[in-house]
Amino acid sequence: xxxxxxxxxxxxxxxxxxxxxxxxxxxxxxxxxxxxxxxxxxxxxxxxxxxxxxxxxxxxxxxxxxxxxxxxxxxxxxxxxxxxxxxxxxxxxxxxxxxxxxxxxxxxxxxxxxxxxxxxxxxxxxxxxxxxxxxxxxxxxxxxxxxxxxxxxxxxxxxxxxxxxxxxxxxxxxxxxxxxxxxxxxxxxxxxxxxxxxxxxxxxxxxxxxxxxxxxxxxxxxxxxxxxxxxxxxxxxxxxxxxxxxxxxxxxxxxxxxxxxxxxxxxxxxxxxxxxxxxxxxxxxxxxxxxxxxxxxxxxxxxxxxxxxxxxxxxxxxxxxxxxxxxxxxxxxxxxxxxxxxxxxxxxxxxxxxxxxxxxxxxxxxxxxxxxxxxxxxxxxxxxxxxxxxxxxxxxxxxxxxxxxxxxxxxxxxxxxxxxxxxxxxxxxxxxxxxxxxxxxxxxxxxxxxxxxxxxxxxxxxxxxxxxxxxxxxxxxxxxxxxxxxxxxxxxxxxxxxxxxxxxxxxxxxxxxxxxxxxxxxxxxxxxxxxxxxxxxxxxxxxxxxxxxxxxxxxxxxxxxxxxxxxxxxxxxxxxxxxxxxxxxxxxxxxxxxxxxxxxxxxxxxxxxxxxxxxxxxxxxxxxxxxxxxxxxxxxxxxxxxxxxxxxxxxxxxxxxxxxxxxxxxxxxxxxxxxxxx
Numbered sequence: 001x002x003x004x005x006x007x008x009x010x011x012x013x014x015x016x017x018x019x020x021x022x023x024x025x026x027x028x029x030x031x032x033x034x035x036x037x038x039x040x041x042x043x044x045x046x047x048x049x050x051x052x053x054x055x056x057x058x059x060x061x062x063x064x065x066x067x068x069x070x071x072x073x074x075x076x077x078x079x080x081x082x083x084x085x086x087x088x089x090x091x092x093x094x095x096x097x098x099x100x101x102x103x104x105x106x107x108x109x110x111x112x113x114x115x116x117x118x119x120x121x122x123x124x125x126x127x128x129x130x131x132x133x134x135x136x137x138x139x140x141x142x143x144x145x146x147x148x149x150x151x152x153x154x155x156x157x158x159x160x161x162x163x164x165x166x167x168x169x170x171x172x173x174x175x176x177x178x179x180x181x182x183x184x185x186x187x188x189x190x191x192x193x194x195x196x197x198x199x200x201x202x203x204x205x206x207x208x209x210x211x212x213x214x215x216x217x218x219x220x221x222x223x224x225x226x227x228x229x230x231x232x233x234x235x236x237x238x239x240x241x242x243x244x245x246x247x248x249x250x251x252x253x254x255x256x257x258x259x260x261x262x263x264x265x266x267x268x269x270x271x272x273x274x275x276x277x278x279x280x281x282x283x284x285x286x287x288x289x290x291x292x293x294x295x296x297x298x299x300x301x302x303x304x305x306x307x308x309x310x311x312x313x314x315x316x317x318x319x320x321x322x323x324x325x326x327x328x329x330x331x332x333x334x335x336x337x338x339x340x341x342x343x344x345x346x347x348x349x350x351x352x353x354x355x356x357x358x359x360x361x362x363x364x365x366x367x368x369x370x371x372x373x374x375x376x377x378x379x380x381x382x383x384x385x386x387x388x389x390x391x392x393x394x395x396x397x398x399x400x401x402x403x404x405x406x407x408x409x410x411x412x413x414x415x416x417x418x419x420x421x422x423x424x425x426x427x428x429x430x431x432x433x434x435x436x437x438x439x440x441x442x443x444x445x446x447x448x449x450x451x452x453x454x455x456x457x458x459x460x461x462x463x464x465x466x467x468x469x470x471x472x473x474x475x476x477x478x479x480x481x482x483x484x485x486x487x488x489x490x491x492x493x494x495x496x497x498x499x500x501x502x503x504x505x506x507x508x509x510x511x512x513x514x515x516x517x518x519x520x521x522x523x524x525x526x527x528x529x530x531x532x533x534x535x536x537x538x539x540x541x542x543x544x545x546x547x548x549x550x551x552x553x554x555x556x557x558x559x560x561x562x563x564x565x566x567x568x569x570x571x572x573x574x575x576x577x578x579x580x581x582x583x584x585x586x587x588x589x590x591x592x593x594x595x596x597x598x599x600x601x602x603x604x605x606x607x608x609x610x611x612x613x614x615x616x617x618x619x620x621x622x623x624x625x626x627x628x629x630x631x632x633x634x635x636x637x638x639x640x641x642x643x644x645x646x647x648x649x650x651x652x653x654x655x656x657x658x659x660x661x662x663x664x665x666x667x668x669x670x671x672x673x674x675x676x677x678x
Contacts, residue, residue, distance in 0.1 A: 019152055020130040024122035025239050025251035026106075028062045029088060029098040032076065032181035032188065033069030037097040041185065044112035045097075049189070058119045059251045060190040061167050061237055063087045065096060073180025076173060076191050079228055083167075083192065085430040086199035086407070089358055089387075091246070103246035128155040131252035135236040136259035138286040141226060143168075143219035143256065144263055145196060147238050153210035161243040163201035166217060168194045169253070171233040193229055194219070200388055200407055204240060218336060220267050220284055231256070262287045264327045264336035272343040272406075273413045276593055276677075278314040279342060287329040295326040300337075315344045316593065316677055346591065347417040348401035350599075351381040351562065354410065354423045356431025356454070357547055359390035365497070365547040366392065372551040373399055375422055375453065377559025382418070384410060386431045409434040415443055417591070420566045422558070424546050425454025427501075437465040444468075444537045449566035451540040451558075457503040469531055469539060470511020478502040480544060483517040483527040489564070490516060490557050493549040502544045505529065517542060530565050538565055584668040589639070589661065593677035597640035600625070600661060605632050608665040612637060615660045622659065630665075641676050 026049065030037045052058045063084045064076040077084055087093075091100055099106040099115075102122045106115065132148040147166060173188045175181045195201075196217040207213045221231075239251035265284040273279070279298075285291055296306040298313045300322035305313065315321060321342040326335040353376060357366045369375065370392075380401050383394050388407035394400045407430070415421060421443070425431055440450050441464060454460055458474040466472070480502050482494040504525035507513050517528030527543040540561060546554070585603040592598060604610060612626035625637045639661070641654040656678045662671040 019154075020127045020150075020250070022123055022125055022127035022249075023056075023251050024058045024102055024119045025237075025248050026058050026060050026119065027087070027091075027100040028060070028190075029065055029091075029093045030062060030096050031065050031067060031069060032074045032175060032178070032185065033183055034096045035183050038183035038185045040097050040108055045108070045115075046189070048112045048115060052116065052119055053190075057123060059237055059239070059253045061169055061192050062188070062190045063192050065093065067096070069180040069182075073178070075175060075178060075181070075228065076188060079224070080192055080194055082430065082433045083195040083199040085433060087192075089361075089428070089430050090199070092361070100246075102248045103241060127250045128152045128157045129240050129250040131238050131240065131250050133236055133238055133252055133254045135254055135256045136261075136263075137231060137234075137256050138259055138263050138265075140284060140286050141221040141231070142263065142265045142284050142286060143217075143221070144259070144265075145217040145219065145236055146214060147217070148212050148214045149204065149207070149240065150212040151207045151209050155209050159206050159242075160245075162204040162206060162249075163241050163243045164204045164215060165199070165201035165239055165241060166196040167192050167237045168196070168219070168256075169235050169237050170229055171235060172230075193225070193234070198407065201241070201243075216337075218265055218338065220265065260288055262291075262327065262329050262332050262334045264325045264334045266323075266325050266336065266338075268342070270411050270413075271341055272345065272408075272411050274417050274591060275318050275344045275346050276314050276316045277342075277344045277413075278312060280312050281310060281323075283309045283325075285325070285327045285334075285336075287327070289329050289331070291327050292330050293328040297324045298342075300324060315342060318344050318346050343406075345404065345414055345417070346595075347382060349380045349382045350419045351376060351379055352415070352418040352421045353381045353383050354421060355383060355385045355387070356423065356425045356427075358387055358426070358428060358430070359392045361428065362547060368551055369424075369547040369554075370394060370400075371397055372555060373397060374549075374551040374554040375424055375546060375558050377555050377562060379559070379562055381422075386434050409436065412439055412442070415439070416446075416448070418448070420449040420451075420562060422451045423453065425452065425456075425460060426545065426547075427454065427456040427459050432459055435460055437462040440539070441465060441468050444539045445533075447537045449538045449540075451542070451561065451566065453542040453544075453546040455499075455501045455503070455543070455545045457505070457541070457543055461505075469505075469513055469529070469541070470508045471505045471513075472508050473506045474503045475506075475525055476503070478504060478519070480519045480527070483519050483542075483544060483549075484521060485516070485557070486518055486521075487516050489560050491553050493517075493553040493557065495544070495548050496550055497548050499544050499548045502527075504543055505541065516540075519543075530561075532565070538567065540565060584665055584670075586663040586670040586672060588672055589674045593675035594641075595676060595678050596642040597638055598674060599636055599638055601634065601636045602663050602665075603634045604630055604665045604668075606666070607631055608668075610635075611662075611664040613662055614639060615662065616654075617658050617660075622654065625661075641678075 049060055064074050065088050066077050097108055099108055101118050130150045134146045136144045170191045170193050173191045176186055205213050234256040235253050237253040240249045263286045267282050268279050294307055294309050295304045298305045320340045322339045323341045324337040359366050380399050382402040383400055384404045389405040394403045444450050479500040482492055485492050504527055513529040513531040515526045515529050519527045530540045532538045587601045589598040589600045610626050610630045613624050614622040616622055656676050659674050660671055
């Protein structure tokens with residue numbers, strides 16, 4: 001995305017300035033199995049909106065939710081579920097049909113006349129902005145969308161958090177032969193197919209009165225998108241909205257048109273990864289003639305880093321990086337700048353808490369839950385908030401070391417930075433689309449420890465996860481007052497407030513899972529279990545809204561579970577496979593390169609005197625991390641170049657470079673290399 005100011009020159013002889021014409025935006029929430037939605041459409045909604053759109057009175061965007069039919073049924077929800085869910089959660093939609101006009105809820109029972117009056121009245125309101133859009137589609141199915149926002153020269157409005165939101169809409173979608181789309185309709189209109197960059201939008205840099213700001217978005221259509229969307233029916237809608245009050249200041253929509261000009265474009269398979277992160281860039285530039293030169297700047301420092309069409313680049317520091325590409329076809333040049341495109345991360349703790357609680361909906365409960373360390377006890381943790389920046393102060397709790405505010409799925413490479421992951425789910429407003437059961441199974445089988453705590457668990461347990469855990473079925477919605485501990489080391493957890501939409505599990509007799517919680521000891525449905533297969537990590541499940549259990553009891557239970565059931569297992573960083581403690585092993589440190597700390601794992605199969613020491617490149621001893629007799633087992637030692645080992649030795653004051661660590665255990669001796677990169 002690029003942005004720059006365009007200064008408008010005001011001539012002395014122009015006509016007096018008047019406010020910009022406002023175009024009302026109607027946002028509709030629906031589902032293709034919704035009977036009342038079809039009834040509303042047939043009664044008046046479809047014809048009324050078509051007429052108002054044709055007369056230029058309104059713009060229209062329709063978002064498909066995941067109910068009343070299951071989310072996996074509605075094809076319009078499936079193609080764009082993350083953005084649909086985000087808009088649903090933003091407005092607090094809890095039923096369909098649901099309509100917002102200029103950000104305000106409209107009662108659809110009021111009828112067509114009231115709807116038309118509200119739309120027309122919205123058009124008479126003052127708008128401080130004008131929107132212009134250029135939307136191009138190139139022969140290689142790359143979209144280039146440029147949005148110019150101009151501010152009224154006489155405007156004196158004081159703005160807060162204002163967002164520019166951009167949607168790709170399809171004028172008509174025909175759905176035939178889908179058993180879930182059973183409300184009697186086959187034609188659907190103005191369907192949101194994607195949002196740029198996402199439903200949270202782009203923070204608008206408010207220009208001075210009379211000036212403009214431009215934003216550029218690149219969209220590379222996936223094969224799934226191409227298979228399901230009619231590109232000739234795509235339009236680009238942009239609207240400016242107060243993120244706090246939800247007021248929509250202006251909207252504009254224009255068709256996507258074909259273009260044949262030179263266009264620089266590129267993509268990477270994954271924009272986020274751990275340090276060091278090697279990225280393969282793939283060129284999607286278009287020219288009607290041959291492109292003769294490429295100039296890449298991978299960190300936007302003004303230096304040309306590569307002139308290859310599809311280069312590879314390694315990011316060795318944590319940060320967010322802007323990338324630019326300039327292409328030349330001998331006649332003209334074009335530059336594509338993707339701001340904040342690549343993100344590299346490190347881990348500060350060995351536990352990652354994934355937050356799926358929406359702060360705007362549960363402010364007091366979320367505050368109490370995290371301020372009281374309810375889901376991690378006495379442990380230090382990192383946080384990943386699936387809603388992005390919700391304005392919640394995680395760092396008010398000193399046990400929280402690092403906060404990642406990303407409204408997106410967690411790449412496997414980032415998940416693998418952590419030995420333990422605790423997913424605080426809720427399935428409300430957008431956390432479910434980021435839960436990948438297959439990714440979780442892979443993580444656990446490779447030695448990771450994963451705890452899933454959520455209501456509405458049936459949506460999280462796909463068939464593969466059920467099979468892995470030996471779960472045959474889950475209940476429908478239950479409301480519970482407590483869950484009863486089945487393990488003597490755990491305590492009962494009473495509900496605080498209404499703990500509804502709870503799904504309990506039924507474990508097969510052949511399941512290796514051990515029940516740990518029940519809601520009623522007289523039945524066989526379980527509210528929690530733990531599972532640890534041989535040479536794998538642990539999978540643990542706790543049913544119910546995590547934030548609606550007594551915080552003190554939760555603290556005690558999670559603290560015990562982390563210490564005793566989420567045990568570390570050695571994972572070879574080279575091939576990501578688990579290593580059992582039935583022989584001697586020294587694994588590669590991780591991360592490597594590191595700054596300032598790294599973890600070293602080793603295993604011994606019999607009681608031995610163990611020595612683990614670090615040496616510099618000249619063979620001088622830097623640190624003795626272990627120097628004592630050890631029982632058979634798996635061990636992990638942290639080495640910090642700044643603060644010594646985890647046992648509290650003095651700082652070593654090491655400089656960047658190559659170091660070696662050597663393990664001696666009886667006759668077993670092995671040495672490995674590690675790199676400190678400051």
